[in-house]
Amino acid sequence: MTVSFRVLRFVMVLLLVAYVVSGVFIVRQDEKAFVLMFGKVAGLGAERVKGPGIHWTFPRPISDIVRVKSEQVQAVESATFAFAATDPMQLAAPGKEGYSLTGDANLMHSRWVLRYQIADPEAYLFRVRDNRAVLLRELDHAVTKSSGRFAIDRALRTDIEAFRGAVAEEVTQRCQALGLGVQIVGVELQVVAPPRAVADAFNEVVAAEQERSEKISAARGYASRAVNEAHGQAAKLLAEGEAYQRRTVSEVSADADYFNKVYTEYVKNPDVIARTLLQDTLRRTLAGVENKFILPDDATGKQELRLLLNREQQSPWTVKKPEAPPN
Amino acid sequence: MKRNAPLLIVGLLVAALFLLLQVLFTVREGEVAVVTTFGKPVRAIQEAGLYARWPWPVQRIYHFDNRTHVVEGAFEETLTQDGKNILVAVYAGWRIAEPIQFLERVGSPEKARSNLDGLIRHYKNATLGQYAFASLVNVRPEALRFEQIEQQMQAAVQPDARERYGIAVEFLGIRKLGLPESITQKVFGRMRAERTEIAERYRSEGEAEAIKIRAQADSQRDQILAKAEGDAKRLKANGDAEAAKFYSAFDKDPELAMFLRKLEVLEETLKLKSTVVLSADTQPFDLLRGETALPKKK
Numbered sequence: 001m002t003v004s005f006r007v008l009r010f011v012m013v014l015l016l017v018a019y020v021v022s023g024v025f026i027v028r029q030d031e032k033a034f035v036l037m038f039g040k041v042a043g044l045g046a047e048r049v050k051g052p053g054i055h056w057t058f059p060r061p062i063s064d065i066v067r068v069k070s071e072q073v074q075a076v077e078s079a080t081f082a083f084a085a086t087d088p089m090q091l092a093a094p095g096k097e098g099y100s101l102t103g104d105a106n107l108m109h110s111r112w113v114l115r116y117q118i119a120d121p122e123a124y125l126f127r128v129r130d131n132r133a134v135l136l137r138e139l140d141h142a143v144t145k146s147s148g149r150f151a152i153d154r155a156l157r158t159d160i161e162a163f164r165g166a167v168a169e170e171v172t173q174r175c176q177a178l179g180l181g182v183q184i185v186g187v188e189l190q191v192v193a194p195p196r197a198v199a200d201a202f203n204e205v206v207a208a209e210q211e212r213s214e215k216i217s218a219a220r221g222y223a224s225r226a227v228n229e230a231h232g233q234a235a236k237l238l239a240e241g242e243a244y245q246r247r248t249v250s251e252v253s254a255d256a257d258y259f260n261k262v263y264t265e266y267v268k269n270p271d272v273i274a275r276t277l278l279q280d281t282l283r284r285t286l287a288g289v290e291n292k293f294i295l296p297d298d299a300t301g302k303q304e305l306r307l308l309l310n311r312e313q314q315s316p317w318t319v320k321k322p323e324a325p326p327n
Numbered sequence: 328m329k330r331n332a333p334l335l336i337v338g339l340l341v342a343a344l345f346l347l348l349q350v351l352f353t354v355r356e357g358e359v360a361v362v363t364t365f366g367k368p369v370r371a372i373q374e375a376g377l378y379a380r381w382p383w384p385v386q387r388i389y390h391f392d393n394r395t396h397v398v399e400g401a402f403e404e405t406l407t408q409d410g411k412n413i414l415v416a417v418y419a420g421w422r423i424a425e426p427i428q429f430l431e432r433v434g435s436p437e438k439a440r441s442n443l444d445g446l447i448r449h450y451k452n453a454t455l456g457q458y459a460f461a462s463l464v465n466v467r468p469e470a471l472r473f474e475q476i477e478q479q480m481q482a483a484v485q486p487d488a489r490e491r492y493g494i495a496v497e498f499l500g501i502r503k504l505g506l507p508e509s510i511t512q513k514v515f516g517r518m519r520a521e522r523t524e525i526a527e528r529y530r531s532e533g534e535a536e537a538i539k540i541r542a543q544a545d546s547q548r549d550q551i552l553a554k555a556e557g558d559a560k561r562l563k564a565n566g567d568a569e570a571a572k573f574y575s576a577f578d579k580d581p582e583l584a585m586f587l588r589k590l591e592v593l594e595e596t597l598k599l600k601s602t603v604v605l606s607a608d609t610q611p612f613d614l615l616r617g618e619t620a621l622p623k624k625k
Contacts, residue, residue, distance in 0.1 A: 008337075034356075038377035039354050039355035039356060040375035040376040040377075041356050064355075080502075100503065100504070101464045101504045101506070102464065103464055103465055103466035104464075105464055106514065106517075106518050107511065107514060107515075107518070125356075125357070126356050126394065127357075128420075129392055129394040129396050129397075130396075130397060134395075134397055137397065137399070137500065138500070141418075141500040141502055144501055144504055147464075148465065148471065148473060148504065150466070151466045152518075174498075178497075178498060194518070195518070198515050201519040201526075202522055204523070204526045205525050205526045208525070208526035208529040208530050211529070212529045212532055212536075213533070214533075216536050216537055216540065218537065219536070219537035219538075219540035219541050220540055222540075223541065224544075226544040226547075226548045230548035230549075230551040233551075234554070234555030235555075237555040237559040238555055238558055238559055238562070240559060241560070241562035242562055244563045244566055245562045245569075246566070247566075248563075248566040248569075248570045249566050251570070252570035252573045256574070256576040259583070259584055259587060262587060263579055263583060266580070270622075274583075274586065274621050274622055277586075278590070278614055281590045281594055281614075284594060
């Protein structure tokens, strides 16, 4: 009787100790925790949030522990405006494929990722029931709203960063205003594409733009070559002109000089000078000619043939009676 | 008796605990509890903690998630003011504002969802019918009324939701816009035509610009050459004009000048080792006559 009572007391004490010990809990490095004592968050001010380490509180059902991953950057993906990758012939249809409307009432596909961190754990846990559902809808809302402001060319090609930035700004503002307790780390635009049914037409535009700039650049190349060649040609013409000018002047002036010199002497003694000049020239000139046949046409009808044989010439020539030369 | 004492103590403890559980309840953080006495709601408790109650069947406690819930309407067709069909999906965030009223009128979050759905659809149609299509999507931002439409919908839904269901609509937004399938085909056709036109335009612009550049270059080239030719001609003319001055020297005795020229030509022509057969009449070989070739005296 007393034995069983003592045993019972021992067991009870043991149970009590075990119960108390079960109130120990560990908060990991990437977590934060709250202790709900009878449902209410225990502690005041900064004490309310339990950081990493070992803690103790009253075990259940008195206290309950709620944890939240506060350090991790988490992601919410939106495929709301994306097409399914499987069927290439499938055209956009509500429910089957997602798209957004652009400012010029065209359709566009996009895929997004929103990255966030929990900044206020208490707000994150106790203010909204499904934070990720809200974040996803806010992201989609930002895409819808921003998409409706951009023409498809801008959102797809020329101003992609402005488009992404507009979405990021909108979603950050909204989440701040809603007090979700999250910090938006970034908004990524993973894919942006025209509807597949018109993708070819869009590619054609890019190709045509390329073609245009190539044509213009080729024309510019031609232009600079043509002008350079022309300059070169022009310089050559001018140089030729100058050379002609110089040459002509110097030639004629030289001729005039020579004439003047000769004339000065000639006037003193014309006969002698002329004869001398003639003979000098004849001598010089005919010395260089190998074979000379000069057939005179005498008014008397007689054929007079004068032969001047080259000094080096060996064999004599036979003289034939020539015919009257044609006039 | 003594043998039963420990058992009795345990039994009493268990009984006491059980009793305690019947007269106590907790309200968790983020919860709201409505206490009903004999079926009639008497009070709502939003503050988390431990509270006392009468056990069932006297009092019954209903717990509701007091946090913000998200509800989303179907992606449905709505008619805009200018008669265009547009698909709109609206989502909203709501929470229980009047717990007692909520219990009486709604009873559960599922019911709240379907009630709100109807309310939102009604005001969505009503609001969008007041705005043109171009106020939802437009490349000119000043023409957009996107935010205004959302705010108007929320402002319309809020009082109704509160009065009827004790629900506060905290935020409301348009999640996505779309076009009916029959229209999307037309849109694709238009997009293709637009793109083709743009591509054509780029190509013809490129062609035109290239032609222009080449023509300009050709004309520039022609100009440069013409000027250079003109300048060269002028230089040559200058040269000839200057040279002409010297010709006056020959006026003193033109025959002498001619004679000297003949000598020059003769010498140049017969420089090479060649065979020459000429009539003595041929100038300047008339010089070969000898005496008769001398210039006449003036």
